Amino acid sequence: KNAGGMTVVTNAGCSGKYIGVLDFDIKDHRVVGYNYKMLPILTDFVKPDAAMVSFITKMRNTKYDENVVEARSSAMSNNMDRLDKTYDEILTEKLCKTDQTLYRRGNFMGTWDQVLVNSLREEHDPDFAMSAGVRWGTSVPAGHDVTMEDLMTNTSMTYGETYVSELKGAQLKDILEGIAENLFVQDPYLQSGGDMVRMGGMDYTIDPAATLGNRISEMKDDEGTTIDPNKSYKVSGWAQVGSVGNGRLMWDVAADYLRKQGTLDLKKVNHPTIKGVKTNPGIENYAGKLI
Known part of the structure; x- marks a missing residue:
């Protein structure tokens, strides 16, 4: 209204x-x-278009070669492990099974997002990991195989390099506050697209109705230790636009993580606690805590 x-x-x-x-x-x-x-x-129920089916089949039977460009960095432009395999062979690889439905539709977090931040933490051994708040990518029902194609629908982009940086606790809060302001500022003409950044290894409370600088509180690591605003923390992430990370591509990092799982069972998902929205139907069945 x-x-x-x-x-x-x-x-x-x-x-x-x-x-x-x-x-x-x-x-x-x-x-x-x-x-x-x-x-x-x-x-x-929809009859496939014959010409499109033919084109897709042709593309999937095309072999990966040295002319493929996967990254902005020349050092990671080509993945030699994929050389001479058809795209169909690459994409249909079964990485693991999953005990949980993998989804990315949440406004604040999803199980696919947890896979990505867990992968970053295993790869770079940071205190925390960050992944952009987007909701594209297909879901995988519990009990199904997770394929490389499933993973690529959630990660493929032209700036998939990963990175590691050092940030003080106060800077981490400023980042969360800034993103929350883009999403929840009262003037809709000032709101930006996307959803809240996904955090791995950190829990926090967010009050969407509060003002800039006052939305984020109770920032704690997975052990329950409060984040020190003056302490430096190692943080990993991916999909930087303004610079090129020197870490491996996100889909390769996540693929290796999933291959090690056998059957994926996420012990914890870092859903933030949300304040003041219990009666909002848009957050119905939220997997985290509402206060």
Whole structure:
């Protein structure tokens, strides 16, 4: 609701899962009602386009060669382990099974996000790991195999290098506060896209309705120790836009982590505690704690 009446906002999801259908009831040149529904796309009910099937098959049977560019860094541009394999062979590799549904749809955290930050922590041995707050990528139901293709839908981009940096506790809070301001500032014209950054190895409380500098509190590591604002911490991450990290590509880091699991069982997911939204239907069935 706003001063001009009511604005209808819709979001039909991603990855070709749904089509959003918004019907308006118009009388006397005015909208007097509306109905919104999400129609699931059942792939098996849609006859494949023969030309597109042929193109996809051709691409998947193409072999990976030395001309492939995976990274901005020339040192990581080509992965020799993939050389002369077809893309189908690469993408259909079964990395592990999962005991939990892997998803990335959460506003604050998801199990796929936990896989990524766990991978970064294993690779770089930091105190904490950060992964961008995005929700694209396909889900994997519990009990299923996790393939390289599943992983690539969640990580493939043109700036997938990983990195390690040193940040003081106060700087970490400033980063979280800045991202929260982009998302929750009251003026919608000042809000930015994306979701809250995903943190690995850290728990915190967030109050979306608070003001800049006052949203983030109770920052603690996985052992329950409060983050010291004056202490330096080793932090790893990926997908830097303004600079090029010197760590391996995120999909290779995560693939190695998953290959070691056998059956993936995430013992902990760093869902932040959210304050003041218990009655908000948009956060229904939140996997973390609401206060």
